[in-house]
Amino acid sequence: MTPAPGRLLLMPNALDLGAAEVPLTDVLPGGVITQASRLLHWVVEDARSARAFLNRVNRITPLAQTLQETLISELPRTPKGPQRVIPGKAAKGSGPARPDAPMPTPWEQLLLPAVAGADIGLLSEAGLPGVADPGALLVAAAHDLGIPVVALSGPSAITLAIAASGLNGQSFVFHGYLQTDVNPRRARLRELEATSRRLQQTQVFIETPYRNAVMLEACLEVLQPTTRLAISCGLTLAEGWSLCRTAAQWKAAKVDLPDRVPAVFSLLG
Amino acid sequence: MTPAPGRLLLMPNALDLGAAEVPLTDVLPGGVITQASRLLHWVVEDARSARAFLNRVNRITPLAQTLQETLISELPRTPKGPQRVIPGKAAKGSGPARPDAPMPTPWEQLLLPAVAGADIGLLSEAGLPGVADPGALLVAAAHDLGIPVVALSGPSAITLAIAASGLNGQSFVFHGYLQTDVNPRRARLRELEATSRRLQQTQVFIETPYRNAVMLEACLEVLQPTTRLAISCGLTLAEGWSLCRTAAQWKAAKVDLPDRVPAVFSLLG
Numbered sequence: 119m120t121p122a123p124g125r126l127l128l129m130p131n132a133l134d135l136g137a138a139e140v141p142l143t144d145v146l147p148g149g150v151i152t153q154a155s156r157l158l159h160w161v162v163e164d165a166r167s168a169r170a171f172l173n174r175v176n177r178i179t180p181l182a183q184t185l186q187e188t189l190i191s192e193l194p195r196t197p198k199g200p201q202r203v204i205p206g207k208a209a210k211g212s213g214p215a216r217p218d219a220p221m222p223t224p225w226e227q228l229l230l231p232a233v234a235g236a237d238i239g240l241l242s243e244a245g246l247p248g249v250a251d252p253g254a255l256l257v258a259a260a261h262d263l264g265i266p267v268v269a270l271s272g273p274s275a276i277t278l279a280i281a282a283s284g285l286n287g288q289s290f291v292f293h294g295y296l297q298t299d300v301n302p303r304r305a306r307l308r309e310l311e312a313t314s315r316r317l318q319q320t321q322v323f324i325e326t327p328y329r330n331a332v333m334l335e336a337c338l339e340v341l342q343p344t345t346r347l348a349i350s351c352g353l354t355l356a357e358g359w360s361l362c363r364t365a366a367q368w369k370a371a372k373v374d375l376p377d378r379v380p381a382v383f384s385l386l387g
Numbered sequence: 388m389t390p391a392p393g394r395l396l397l398m399p400n401a402l403d404l405g406a407a408e409v410p411l412t413d414v415l416p417g418g419v420i421t422q423a424s425r426l427l428h429w430v431v432e433d434a435r436s437a438r439a440f441l442n443r444v445n446r447i448t449p450l451a452q453t454l455q456e457t458l459i460s461e462l463p464r465t466p467k468g469p470q471r472v473i474p475g476k477a478a479k480g481s482g483p484a485r486p487d488a489p490m491p492t493p494w495e496q497l498l499l500p501a502v503a504g505a506d507i508g509l510l511s512e513a514g515l516p517g518v519a520d521p522g523a524l525l526v527a528a529a530h531d532l533g534i535p536v537v538a539l540s541g542p543s544a545i546t547l548a549i550a551a552s553g554l555n556g557q558s559f560v561f562h563g564y565l566q567t568d569v570n571p572r573r574a575r576l577r578e579l580e581a582t583s584r585r586l587q588q589t590q591v592f593i594e595t596p597y598r599n600a601v602m603l604e605a606c607l608e609v610l611q612p613t614t615r616l617a618i619s620c621g622l623t624l625a626e627g628w629s630l631c632r633t634a635a636q637w638k639a640a641k642v643d644l645p646d647r648v649p650a651v652f653s654l655l656g
Contacts (some may be wrong), residue, residue: 128547128550128551133540141418143416143417143418144416144417144418144419144540145416145418145540146416146540147412147413147414147415147416147417148412148413148416148417149410149412149413149414150413246546246547246549246550247550248549248550248551248552248553248556249546249549249550249556250556250557251556253550253556254552254553254554254555254556254557255553256553257550257551257552257553257631258553258554258631259553260553261553261617261630261631261632266628267551267553267629268551268627268629269547269548269550269551269619269622269623269629270623271402271413271414271415271541271542271547271623272540272542273540273541273542274543274546274547274550276546277515277518277543277545277546278397278515278538278540278543279538280515280517280518281397281515281516281517281518281522281526281538281543282397282517282526282536282537282538283517283523283526284517284523284524284525284526284527284528284529284530284536285523285527286523287517287518287519287520287522287523288519288523288563289561289562289563290560290561291559291560291561291588292558292559292560293558294557294558319560348530350538353538354538354539354540358537359535360536360537360538361530362526362527362530363530
């Protein structure tokens with residue numbers, strides 16, 4: 119008899135990228151921390167940061183087994199499409215011999231513990247897995263295999279930033295990272311501003327922390343003086359802040375953005 | 388001397404709309420619940436549900452004062468623009484007599500405790516205030532008055548649904564509610580599908596629970612068979628579920644959507 123499948127639990131992580139400045143109990147629900155402490159199987163963006171996360175969990179709710187006994191697999195670094203077996207060339211040990219059966223994809227392989235009945239935790243380096251990170255392909259594979267997907271309550275920098283912006287939270291777009299080359303980035307910012315003005319739709323994007331200041335400068339070069347720009351820096355951190363000003367006000371204030379803390383930019387023309 | 392202003396704390400709420408089926412400690416961080424227990428001043432979407440929230444908080448961390456002593460104001464139901472005083476017609480008791488000074492807007496009035504140095508909690512009926520709810524105008528007023536805005540870690544149905552969808556979480560749009568009339572809604576769904584296909588951008592929208600089934604039907608009438616549609620129903624609830632299937636698979640499966648539980652729809656063509 120096939121066992122009932124385990125679940126894929128989408129485990130939120132803190133937003134401090136392991137700086138651990140803020141107690142985990144300030145950013146994750148106690149019930150979610152307890153669930154994390156009980157999971158044997160993990161698929162993670164980065165094994166090192168996942169172990170750091172589990173050490174933080176362990177200090178609040180002792181893990182059901184040692185970290186050494188916990189099974190941690192990393193997501194494939196380069197997404198690959200499903201691999202199909204070449205008839206007669208099935209790899210050894212790839213399961214019941216069915217020369218016409220497709221080889222499991224890397225994602226299906228990562229989900230085998232759930233197929234066998236165990237819960238798996240999916241963990242990102244920060245925030246919710248699958249949002250602005252490579253976990254979505256594992257979630258898609260779980261849906262394809264009929265494995266229940268459960269999103270556990272936790273923070274996402276994107277929606278926290280929208281809440282803190284005071285800009286339109288009824289209609290917004292998240293674009294991820296913008297171009298880094300000067301001219302394409304300028305053109306893109308102009309386009310986002312025009313769209314936001316036309317649709318009254320908040321435009322949200324992120325930048326690698328060391329380029330935060332360059333991104334702010336680029337925004338102020340391009341945006342109309344009355345366009346509102348909100349920046350959330352270090353969300354949930356003790357020294358974090360959120361400000362929303364017009365481009366003209368940002369120019370006058372000359373704010374220095376930190377180069378090691380993640381920032382989320384939101385604009386509305 | 389003017390006191391340092393208090394902060395506007397964006398307080399997350401559970402997603403169960405007061406059904407209280409799930410312990411608050413499963414969906415909100417302990418530290419956030421403690422902060423809620425200490426706040427005297429609240430601005431809320433709905434006073435009744437705010438009192439229910441504070442009763443749930445009180446059962447975990449006793450409130451610093453009784454519910455009767457807690458000051459709860461509702462957000463204005465109809466957003467109004469800033470109201471300017473008519474010279475010579477300033478209301479009594481409206482502060483130092485400056486006939487040319489603008490009357491405070493309803494939002495500025497709600498923020499007076501923060502101007503005087505006290506923290507204020509902003510609370511929505513579900514999830515994060517200011518995201519898909521009317522709180523954003525208060526946040527904008529806080530920024531204008533130089534009141535620090537702090538988003539506390541908590542769930543948003545939108546990002547939880549994107550995580551659970553397995554669709555593109557690097558690029559997505561939240562549209563809020565779509566049209567309810569049949570033909571405009573069809574046209575809109577076709578437009579969203581075309582945009583999602585062109586930009587590989589996940590399109591997210593919500594519906595009033597009693598129209599969940601009608602919305603699914605509308606999607607299946609309009610969407611191409613290969614377009615993927617994800618639905619998250621009752622996120623964070625014990626009976627909640629998330630599924631992602633092609634339009635063709637949804638048609639074949641004939642899923643009944645509950646009519647009392649909030650759902651989030653995401654599609655990617």
